[in-house]
Amino acid sequence: MKRTITAAITALMASAAIAQGPAAPPDPAASDPIALGWMQGSPPAPDKTVHWVDGSFYKFPATRWSFAxxxxxxxxxxxxRGDGRVAALPRAERKDIAGISFQPANGGATMTWEQALAANYTDAIVVLHRGRIVYEKYYGAMSPQTRHIAMSVTKSFIGTLGEMLVAEGKLDPAAKVVQYIPELKDSGYAEVTVRQVMDMTTGVKFSENYADTSSEIWTYARAGGVLPRPAGYSGPQSFYEFARTVQKDPDAAAGAFRYQTVNTDVLGWLIRRVTNKTIGELLSERFWTKLGMERDAMIAVDPSGNEFAGGGLILTARDMARFGEMMRKDGKFNGQAILPKAVVDTIRKGGDKEVFARAGYAALPGWSYRDMWWVSNDDHGVFAARGVHGQTIYIDPKAQVVIARFASSPQAANAVTDPVMLPAYRAVADHLMRR
Amino acid sequence: MKRTITAAITALMASAAIAQGPAAPPDPAASDPIALGWMQGSPPAPDKTVHWVDGSFYKFPATRWSFAxxxxxxxxxxxxRGDGRVAALPRAERKDIAGISFQPANGGATMTWEQALAANYTDAIVVLHRGRIVYEKYYGAMSPQTRHIAMSVTKSFIGTLGEMLVAEGKLDPAAKVVQYIPELKDSGYAEVTVRQVMDMTTGVKFSENYADTSSEIWTYARAGGVLPRPAGYSGPQSFYEFARTVQKDPDAAAGAFRYQTVNTDVLGWLIRRVTNKTIGELLSERFWTKLGMERDAMIAVDPSGNEFAGGGLILTARDMARFGEMMRKDGKFNGQAILPKAVVDTIRKGGDKEVFARAGYAALPGWSYRDMWWVSNDDHGVFAARGVHGQTIYIDPKAQVVIARFASSPQAANAVTDPVMLPAYRAVADHLMRR
Incomplete structure (x- = not known):
C-alpha cells in the first residue's frame, strides 16, 4: 500500500512539476484517450487501466479519460435535476468561429480558435451568444451527455450559493465564522469573518504548492479522500476535521488574497450549517431543478460523506453553460428569477484589485477575486469560474457571450494556458459582437 | 488500516450471523435512519457518520441509510436514461391494499400487507397492476427519486442482457466460456459452457458463506473493492482477475445449481467481450433509453473500472418496476418491443427443478433458476429477481402484477424473510385478481 501511495503522490507532483517546468508539453493530438486505448476493451489492457489507488488516474494522458x-x-x-423539462439551449451554430484568429499574449504566433482549443487539451467546449449555442465541440472521451470534473469551477457555484444566503439574511458576511461553526474556535479561523472566507482573505496557513511535500494541500487531500491514505493513517477523516487543524499564518499580510481551497470547504460548511441541508440538496434545489439542466450532476464526497465544495462538481458542459448564462442574465434564466440581481452585482463588482495584484497572477492583470469568482474588471465586465487543468466558465456580459470549457491540460496551473486561452475567449467575444 | 479492515469484516460477519442466528431481529420501527440521525446534520455526529473504510456502512441500522x-x-x-421523455406510470392507487391480510408460511400470526412491509425493513415499494401504480410507499431515507442498491437483483438485468445476445446470435449458450475469454483457460471455467454460467451450474469452487472467513466471497469482495483491502494487499485487482483464480470444485455434483456471484461477473465479462461495450453502456442502450426511465442509474465498479455485474446496480424503485413491467409484458413496454418474447419465454421456462431442489432453498419449494432469474413454476407463473436484504422484482403474469421492493433487512439471506414476504406478495396478487 505504501508504494502505491508514494506512486500517487509522485504522479500528482509530476503533474505539478510539468506546470512549473520548462519542458515542452506532450503533443495534444497524440493524447486522445480513446485512440490511446485508455479504458477501452473488455476489459482494458492492464497498462491502459486507470486506478485511483496507485495515482494512475491523475497521470497525463490518463487524465484525458479520468476527468470524464x-x-x-x-x-x-x-x-x-428534478423531473421538469430540459430547457433546450437554442442553436445558431456559426461556421465562422472555428477560424477566428488571435494573437496569444505569450509572444506566440497568431493562431485560430480551433487551434487554440486543440493545443490546450480541450475536452468539451460550448459557446453561447445571446443564449444560443453558436459553437459546440467534444473531444476524446467526451460527449454532450458526459459529465466532467469541474475542479475549482465548483468554488464559484458554492460562492454564488453563499452570496444568495447573504441576500436572504441567512448568512451575515460581517459575522465571524465561529459564530456559526464553534468547532473552528481553536483553529486559524477563530477571528476570520464570513466575508474573508468568501473572498479568500483569511490569513490561514495553507500552501497549495503541490511541489512541496510539506504543503498543507497533501494532508488536506488525504483527509478528503482525494488521494489514497497511507497505511496507518490517523489524520483528519474529513475536510471539516482538516479545517479544524488549520493554523493562522503569522506571516500572512492583513487582508491578503491567497487562493486556498480549504476556504471553500469552510464556506460549504457554513452553508450547510445555516441551511441544515447538504451541498448536493442545495445545488439541486437552487440550480439543477430550476435551470432545466439536461442531466443530474454529482459532487465528490470525502470519506465521511461531506461534499468537496472546493473542487468536486461533476457535470456536463451544457449544464455548466446554463449556469453561466443565468449569471450573465443577472440571475434570470428562461424568464424565471433564479437569484436576485444584487447577488450578481456583488460578484461582478469584484474584490480589491490592489490586494489581488500582490498575489502575483501575472496572466491576470487588473483582475480581482470575489465570492469564489475571478473578476477581470475589464471593459467587457468579464468574470469567470476557473479550475485547474483548464476548466472554466467565461462570462462576457458586454459581448453577451458565455463560454463553458472542460480540458485536461497536463499542466495543473491555468497560468500556463491563460496567455493563449484568455485572448482566444476575447477574440471570439469580439467577433460575435461585431457580427 | 488493519484494524479498520478487521472491523469491516466483523461488521459483515455480524450481518451474516444475524441471518443465521436465532436472536430476535432489531425493532424495525426504531431503525428509521433519519429519526436515528444517521448522516443527518452539518456535518453528522461522528457516531452517526457512515464510513466505507471501517465497514460501518454495512452495519445495521446504518445500512438503512447506506443502501439508499x-x-x-x-x-x-x-x-x-437518454434525453427522451419519462414514460409516466399511470396511477390507480387503492386504499384497500394496505389492509390485505395473509398467513405467513412460518407459522406466525396473520398479518397485513403494511405490517409485513414495516416488519421486514422495507425501504421502498411499488406495486403495479396492469401497468398502473396501485400502491407505492417510501420509508426512512428513501423517496421516489432516491436510488437504492439493488444487490443481486442486478444479476437478473445481466442475465436478461445475456439471453438477448443469445437471441441475436452474438453469444452461443452451448459454446465454452473460453471460446470468448481465453484468459479463463487455466481456471475452473476451462470446461464450462455459457449456458452453465447463465444458470449457475458451473461447478466452480466459490463459497458465498459469509460466516466462514476462508470463503472465496472474501477475496472476491476485496478484489472487487466491495470491501477495503488490508495493508499490503497483493491479490486480484478486479473481479475479472479474481475470476481467473477460481478453481474447479472436485466435490461439485455434475450440473448442480450453486448460487455463486462470481458467475454473474463472468457473464458480464462475456457480454462485454462479445459487444465490446461496457455493462453501463448496454444497460443504457437496451433498457434505460427505451423504458422511459425516470432517472439515470449507476452501477458500482471495481478498482479497475469493471462494473459489478453480480450486485452493483443502483436505481429507483419506479425504474425497477418499469423493467419488471416490461418483463411481464413479454418484452414490450409502452407499445415498443424492448426484447423478443422468446427471451422472456426462455427465462420463464425456468431451469431444472430437481437440480434446484438439491440446493436446499427450503423457502422456495418447486422453484428453479434460469438466466439469473428465480422461477417459481407456480400456478401464476411467478418469476423474480432477488437480492440480499430483501431487494426484489416479483412478477406475477397471471395476476398482471409487478412488485418492486427495496429493503434493508438486518439479515442478508432472503430465506429469513421469504416465509413472510412471499405469501404477502401472493396475497396482494390474489386480491388484485379478484377485484
Missing part, C-alpha cells in the same frame, strides 16, 4: 469519468474513480453524491 | 446512498460510498459508473 470522475465518479467512476471517487464516490460522489447526487445533484438531482 | 450507495454511490456516495463506492465509485460507480453511469447508466444514462
Amino acid at each position: 469519468h470522475w465518479n467512476q474513480l471517487i464516490p460522489a453524491s447526487d445533484i438531482w | 446512498h450507495w454511490n456516495q460510498l463506492i465509485p460507480a459508473s453511469d447508466i444514462w
Whole structure:
C-alpha cells in the first residue's frame, strides 16, 4: 500500500512539476484517450487501466479519460435535476468561429480558435451568444451527455450559493465564522469573518504548492479522500476535521488574497450549517431543478460523506453553460428569477484589485477575486469560474457571450494556458459582437 | 488500516450471523435512519457518520441509510436514461391494499400487507397492476427519486442482457466460456459452457458463506473493492482477475445449481467481450433509453473500472418496476418491443427443478433458476429477481402484477424473510385478481 501511495503522490507532483517546468508539453493530438486505448476493451489492457489507488488516474494522458469519468474513480453524491423539462439551449451554430484568429499574449504566433482549443487539451467546449449555442465541440472521451470534473469551477457555484444566503439574511458576511461553526474556535479561523472566507482573505496557513511535500494541500487531500491514505493513517477523516487543524499564518499580510481551497470547504460548511441541508440538496434545489439542466450532476464526497465544495462538481458542459448564462442574465434564466440581481452585482463588482495584484497572477492583470469568482474588471465586465487543468466558465456580459470549457491540460496551473486561452475567449467575444 | 479492515469484516460477519442466528431481529420501527440521525446534520455526529473504510456502512441500522446512498460510498459508473421523455406510470392507487391480510408460511400470526412491509425493513415499494401504480410507499431515507442498491437483483438485468445476445446470435449458450475469454483457460471455467454460467451450474469452487472467513466471497469482495483491502494487499485487482483464480470444485455434483456471484461477473465479462461495450453502456442502450426511465442509474465498479455485474446496480424503485413491467409484458413496454418474447419465454421456462431442489432453498419449494432469474413454476407463473436484504422484482403474469421492493433487512439471506414476504406478495396478487 505504501508504494502505491508514494506512486500517487509522485504522479500528482509530476503533474505539478510539468506546470512549473520548462519542458515542452506532450503533443495534444497524440493524447486522445480513446485512440490511446485508455479504458477501452473488455476489459482494458492492464497498462491502459486507470486506478485511483496507485495515482494512475491523475497521470497525463490518463487524465484525458479520468476527468470524464470522475465518479467512476471517487464516490460522489447526487445533484438531482428534478423531473421538469430540459430547457433546450437554442442553436445558431456559426461556421465562422472555428477560424477566428488571435494573437496569444505569450509572444506566440497568431493562431485560430480551433487551434487554440486543440493545443490546450480541450475536452468539451460550448459557446453561447445571446443564449444560443453558436459553437459546440467534444473531444476524446467526451460527449454532450458526459459529465466532467469541474475542479475549482465548483468554488464559484458554492460562492454564488453563499452570496444568495447573504441576500436572504441567512448568512451575515460581517459575522465571524465561529459564530456559526464553534468547532473552528481553536483553529486559524477563530477571528476570520464570513466575508474573508468568501473572498479568500483569511490569513490561514495553507500552501497549495503541490511541489512541496510539506504543503498543507497533501494532508488536506488525504483527509478528503482525494488521494489514497497511507497505511496507518490517523489524520483528519474529513475536510471539516482538516479545517479544524488549520493554523493562522503569522506571516500572512492583513487582508491578503491567497487562493486556498480549504476556504471553500469552510464556506460549504457554513452553508450547510445555516441551511441544515447538504451541498448536493442545495445545488439541486437552487440550480439543477430550476435551470432545466439536461442531466443530474454529482459532487465528490470525502470519506465521511461531506461534499468537496472546493473542487468536486461533476457535470456536463451544457449544464455548466446554463449556469453561466443565468449569471450573465443577472440571475434570470428562461424568464424565471433564479437569484436576485444584487447577488450578481456583488460578484461582478469584484474584490480589491490592489490586494489581488500582490498575489502575483501575472496572466491576470487588473483582475480581482470575489465570492469564489475571478473578476477581470475589464471593459467587457468579464468574470469567470476557473479550475485547474483548464476548466472554466467565461462570462462576457458586454459581448453577451458565455463560454463553458472542460480540458485536461497536463499542466495543473491555468497560468500556463491563460496567455493563449484568455485572448482566444476575447477574440471570439469580439467577433460575435461585431457580427 | 488493519484494524479498520478487521472491523469491516466483523461488521459483515455480524450481518451474516444475524441471518443465521436465532436472536430476535432489531425493532424495525426504531431503525428509521433519519429519526436515528444517521448522516443527518452539518456535518453528522461522528457516531452517526457512515464510513466505507471501517465497514460501518454495512452495519445495521446504518445500512438503512447506506443502501439508499450507495454511490456516495463506492465509485460507480453511469447508466444514462437518454434525453427522451419519462414514460409516466399511470396511477390507480387503492386504499384497500394496505389492509390485505395473509398467513405467513412460518407459522406466525396473520398479518397485513403494511405490517409485513414495516416488519421486514422495507425501504421502498411499488406495486403495479396492469401497468398502473396501485400502491407505492417510501420509508426512512428513501423517496421516489432516491436510488437504492439493488444487490443481486442486478444479476437478473445481466442475465436478461445475456439471453438477448443469445437471441441475436452474438453469444452461443452451448459454446465454452473460453471460446470468448481465453484468459479463463487455466481456471475452473476451462470446461464450462455459457449456458452453465447463465444458470449457475458451473461447478466452480466459490463459497458465498459469509460466516466462514476462508470463503472465496472474501477475496472476491476485496478484489472487487466491495470491501477495503488490508495493508499490503497483493491479490486480484478486479473481479475479472479474481475470476481467473477460481478453481474447479472436485466435490461439485455434475450440473448442480450453486448460487455463486462470481458467475454473474463472468457473464458480464462475456457480454462485454462479445459487444465490446461496457455493462453501463448496454444497460443504457437496451433498457434505460427505451423504458422511459425516470432517472439515470449507476452501477458500482471495481478498482479497475469493471462494473459489478453480480450486485452493483443502483436505481429507483419506479425504474425497477418499469423493467419488471416490461418483463411481464413479454418484452414490450409502452407499445415498443424492448426484447423478443422468446427471451422472456426462455427465462420463464425456468431451469431444472430437481437440480434446484438439491440446493436446499427450503423457502422456495418447486422453484428453479434460469438466466439469473428465480422461477417459481407456480400456478401464476411467478418469476423474480432477488437480492440480499430483501431487494426484489416479483412478477406475477397471471395476476398482471409487478412488485418492486427495496429493503434493508438486518439479515442478508432472503430465506429469513421469504416465509413472510412471499405469501404477502401472493396475497396482494390474489386480491388484485379478484377485484
